[in-house]
Amino acid sequence: MVRITYIPSLLPGNVMYHCLYPSFRRRTKTETWTGRSGSPLLDYHFTEIRHVGLCSIFCKNGKRILGERVLAKLNSCYVYTCESRNPFLQIFFFTLLTGSLCIFFNTGWKEVPGPYLSSFHLFTIPLEVLFTYACYYIACAADPGIITKDNVKKYMELYPYDGLIFEAKDCTTCKIPKPARSKHCSMCKGCVARSDHHCAWVNICIGHNNHRYFLLFLFALWQFLLYGVYVCFQIYHGKVQSWGLSEAMIRDAATGQDVPLKFRKAMLYVLQEDRIVGALGILCAVVSVIVFCFTLYQLYLLARGMTTNEAFKWEMVQDAIYRGEIWKWVNSKSSSGSGYFYREFEPEETTRGIPPLKGARMVKDFAEVPNLYDKGIIKNLVQILFPTEV
Ligand SMILES: [Zn+2]
């Protein structure tokens, strides 16, 4: 069987693409797949996911050992915990944040103002706390841009199909057309416009409407954590001063002479004596690095004009290019102007290296495949910060 799908494209120029599939078919060793990923190039990935041999072995034996009822209960627990919208991580984050703040106000607050912390911090610390809570609430509560029958037309106009990673199709669950860049979220129970990812920390999808609030929350959290590190450090710095450690001398074991106590050793001494503020400072430092890395990744994707969901799809495209499975087809006689072609071959039809259609040229470099949604850093940023009202 040879299947050819033609998808009209909005890309400039008479350009078409071919995709050959033999290599992934050999790799996955399964022919029973029905679902579509939303992209002709990515279906093979879902073929791999459906190849769940280990899981079926566990289910078979689990039923025998635990019994049907226990297994069903375990399954429903798993579905609620891992596959449904639940507030577990929200509660965890809220408890960690509130608990840490309670500990700080109980122990470190009395050190403000101190030798290295002016009374200005008596206002900025509560302000920072309120700002972080407010940003978190907004990120959790904002509508991500759920696609409905009423607004689907506007989203279709806003995000055209590129025919490579997004093709025209309906959502099988919502029974409405699926605009490009959207993704159905089984947890949010709907298709989300320009879906980035489902974030369990805010318990909602990040999409067209709330991406700006998510970035605001990341920024708020990151600067709050850095501020936390600064405050904890300066509290310790003040203790080094007030305990007289900055002028303290210690006897050098090697020379037998008295030498001034180094700042690093003085800080370690304070940490030994008063561990709580130090532990909070270290926690803030560790989490701030994680939040910073994640924010940096989000900004990188923003600069490249792609969402987290699309980054994954582009990776698949890149892999397909390296395997020599994507072909460029320039059709000057095409009445529709331009578009993509996707062709699926049976294993025996493998024609690696041979053009699937006359005149086709193998895409050898990822740079040859344009990203229709990348409008440049400034426009990408504006699109996220000021999304079109739908
Ligand atoms: Zn849907």
Ligand SMILES: [Zn+2]
């Ligand atoms: Zn979601």
